[in-house]
Amino acid sequence: MPARAILTGFCLAVTVLFAVMLVEMMIPIGKKADFSLICSEYLSKMEYLNGLPETEKQQLRQKLEAAGFRGIVIAGTASAPKGSMLTLSVQVTCSRQDVVGLFIRNARETRMCYEKSTVARKIYN
Amino acid sequence: MKKVQWPEKYIIRRRQGFAPEDLFPGKRGSMPMDVVLTGGLVIFILLPLFAVILEHALLLAVRREISDALDMSCLAVYESIDVPEASSGRVTLDAVNLEEVFRLYLQANLSLDENLAPLSAGSLLQGGLIIRELDVLYGEDGETCSLGNPVRRLTVHAVVAGSYATGLFERAIFGGEGIRTVMVHRDVEIPDDRREAGL
Numbered sequence: 363m364p365a366r367a368i369l370t371g372f373c374l375a376v377t378v379l380f381a382v383m384l385v386e387m388m389i390p391i392g393k394k395a396d397f398s399l400i401c402s403e404y405l406s407k408m409e410y411l412n413g414l415p416e417t418e419k420q421q422l423r424q425k426l427e428a429a430g431f432r433g434i435v436i437a438g439t440a441s442a443p444k445g446s447m448l449t450l451s452v453q454v455t456c457s458r459q460d461v462v463g464l465f466i467r468n469a470r471e472t473r474m475c476y477e478k479s480t481v482a483r484k485i486y487n
Numbered sequence: 488m489k490k491v492q493w494p495e496k497y498i499i500r501r502r503q504g505f506a507p508e509d510l511f512p513g514k515r516g517s518m519p520m521d522v523v524l525t526g527g528l529v530i531f532i533l534l535p536l537f538a539v540i541l542e543h544a545l546l547l548a549v550r551r552e553i554s555d556a557l558d559m560s561c562l563a564v565y566e567s568i569d570v571p572e573a574s575s576g577r578v579t580l581d582a583v584n585l586e587e588v589f590r591l592y593l594q595a596n597l598s599l600d601e602n603l604a605p606l607s608a609g610s611l612l613q614g615g616l617i618i619r620e621l622d623v624l625y626g627e628d629g630e631t632c633s634l635g636n637p638v639r640r641l642t643v644h645a646v647v648a649g650s651y652a653t654g655l656f657e658r659a660i661f662g663g664e665g666i667r668t669v670m671v672h673r674d675v676e677i678p679d680d681r682r683e684a685g686l
Contacts, residue, residue: 369518373525380529384537391544395551402555409562445566447595478555479595481563483678 383461393456401476405450412482414438442482451477549651553671556596561643561675563592580623614650614666621645641677
């Protein structure tokens with residue numbers, strides 16, 4: 363009887379572990395969505411400011427840090443003539459605890475990259 | 488010593504109601520069966536369930552990426568505004584230049600080559616992108632786009648189809664080539680100060 367209780371407990375633990383592992387597979391997708399959302403907000407700002415001023419760059423960095431990203435590298439067109447292409451390139455590292463084996467959790471780092479281009483707003487009056 | 492036979496009403500039954508072992512009296516399952524049932528639960532219920540959820544999350548992520556790129560590409564068509572026409576009060580877009588600009592920004596934002604095929608194996612869109620519709624609507628007299636959305640101002644209407652690789656689970660469980668196509672439609676208004684001021 364004790365053997366059976368131990369086995370049932372083990373099976374239950376394995377099932378829960380699988381469920382946790384599968385749920386954790388969704389986390390990077392959510393993190394990437396958050397990251398893209400923050401970056402696209404600043405790309406829209408770049409579109410009407412005709413570039414990414416230093417103050418906006420610092421704000422973007424703070425926002426990304428607040429969202430839990432580390433190792434932030436931001437490169438964006440600081441200023442561009444109206445009607446020309448603007449590019450925002452952001453790289454971040456996202457670290458999280460992941461199930462890597464049976465009852466083993468390890469820290470894992472994922473590098474995420476955002477690189478998009480838009481046009482500096484040109485207004486015809 | 489004589490054994491007392493208690494009347495039925497004084498006997499406390501251990502258990503009331505139905506239990507699985509009632510079907511097979513004296514048989515309470517076995518340890519190998521527990522292992523098989525746990526394996527079955529993981530393989531036939533947990534994995535397919537999460538495969539479906541993961542696929543849906545992946546689809547939403549791809550759709551959002553294409554949608555963002557499409558927004559930026561549609562906005563970028565300012566570049567194709569016909570300047571002499573604009574100076575005389577009419578904002579029109581040069582159709583040939585418009586498509587060039589639109590393609591250029593799609594390429595830049597989705598890592599595509601000039602034929603809108605993926606630049607590298609790690610690209611988001613494994614099967615490339617196809618521009619199904621690209622049109623400029625001036626929003627006159629209750630105009631609607633081809634998909635029925637009302638247009639009130641100068642708007643770029645675009646419909647694209649992108650193919651992406653499905654997750655490993657879907658290929659393993661449901662089979663198939665592992666490529667799925669998603670259609671994205673955007674109607675993006677072009678800022679027009681003159682029109683907004685009613686001039």
